Amino acid sequence: MEILSGKPVAQKIYERIKPKPIKVAILIITDDMSAITYLKSKVKKFSEFQIQSEIISFDSNISEKELVLKIEELNKREDINGIFVEMPLPKHIEPLNIFSKISISKDVEGLNPINLGKILYNQEFIVPSTAKAVIELLDYYNINVEGKNVVVIGRSIIVGKPLSLLLLNRNATITICHSKTKNLKDITRSADILISAVGKAKFITREYIKENSIIIDIGTNYIDNKLVGDVDFEDVKDIVKAITPVPGGIGPITTAITIENCLKISSNYWL
Numbered sequence: 001m002e003i004l005s006g007k008p009v010a011q012k013i014y015e016r017i018k019p020k021p022i023k024v025a026i027l028i029i030t031d032d033m034s035a036i037t038y039l040k041s042k043v044k045k046f047s048e049f050q051i052q053s054e055i056i057s058f059d060s061n062i063s064e065k066e067l068v069l070k071i072e073e074l075n076k077r078e079d080i081n082g083i084f085v086e087m088p089l090p091k092h093i094e095p096l097n098i099f100s101k102i103s104i105s106k107d108v109e110g111l112n113p114i115n116l117g118k119i120l121y122n123q124e125f126i127v128p129s130t131a132k133a134v135i136e137l138l139d140y141y142n143i144n145v146e147g148k149n150v151v152v153i154g155r156s157i158i159v160g161k162p163l164s165l166l167l168l169n170r171n172a173t174i175t176i177c178h179s180k181t182k183n184l185k186d187i188t189r190s191a192d193i194l195i196s197a198v199g200k201a202k203f204i205t206r207e208y209i210k211e212n213s214i215i216i217d218i219g220t221n222y223i224d225n226k227l228v229g230d231v232d233f234e235d236v237k238d239i240v241k242a243i244t245p246v247p248g249g250i251g252p253i254t255t256a257i258t259i260e261n262c263l264k265i266s267s268n269y270w271l
């Protein structure tokens with residue numbers, strides 16, 4: 001069994017990006033522990049690349065209108081190069097009404113519908129970081145998805161949907177599963193590559209897995225303050241061909257891509 005560590009993949013991304021003094025605004029409307037932990041590590045890493053962060057936090061009862069007004073103000077501010085809106089948003093806020101207001105030139109996360117729509121045309125410039133992180137991992141370990149049965153569990157706008165399209169653009173045969181999927185195990189057991197973005201600790205056990213398949217665990221969950229993925233690592237490790245660890249898998253690559261997205265957007269620099 002091969003462990004697909006994210007650390008060398010992230011390192012390779014850091015080697016190809018050039019630091020630049022820029023500033024990003026990060027809007028956070030949550031007290032979700034995993035989001036806050038991730039934000040702290042992200043901001044610390046940003047500063048190593050000369051990226052300053054202005055964190056703007058809101059109570060979860062903020063109205064959609066107030067949030068849009070803030071984004072419009074940040075769109076106009078010349079000292080702000082990029083805008084993040086941390087997910088998840090409170091239920092009363094429609095993500096489309098927020099992400100469509102972020103100027104394309106400041107859309108660090110690639111969640112403006114124009115940037116997301118470009119993926120449908122096989123044009124990938126600013127792509128949601130976690131989805132791109134999976135592609136970087138596959139490329140680094142020379143895992144070719146063409147013609148493979150790839151099952152993605154999760155259809156969120158930030159992970160599952162864009163990732164499925166990126167894989168489709170690379171000629172994988174994609175199945176997208178979600179909470180209404182019937183006979184999930186039968187589908188996941190057909191996967192050459194199984195990707196889980198569910199957000200449930202130890203959700204994927206060996207009954208879900210085809211022997212000798214490749215498992216990519218995007219999930220970040222906490223058990224007793226300890227970060228764990230969606231996959232029950234101990235249960236599956238002796239039947240899989242390769243697997244990403246949590247922590248140390250997709251997480252560090254996501255951070256590297258986020259930084260790359262900031263620098264790309266601020267300079268129109270294209271790799």
Ligand SMILES: NC(=O)c1ccc[n+]([C@@H]2O[C@H](COP(=O)([O-])OP(=O)(O)OC[C@H]3O[C@@H](n4cnc5c(N)ncnc54)[C@H](OP(=O)(O)O)[C@@H]3O)[C@@H](O)[C@H]2O)c1
Pocket residue numbers: 034087130153154155156157158159160177178179180181184197198199200218219220221250251252254255
């Ligand atoms: N490593 C990283 O850098 C990184 C970055 C982003 C996210 N994450 C993690 O990745 C996970 C997913 O994030 P997200 O934002 O995509 O979460 P999300 O918006 O909550 O989406 C979860 C998806 O899982 C599906 N699902 C839930 N229960 C299921 C079940 N029993 N069977 C099959 N599908 C089920 C949901 O289906 P429905 O659509 O039907 O509700 C939904 O599509 C979370 O743990 C998050 O913390 C990690």
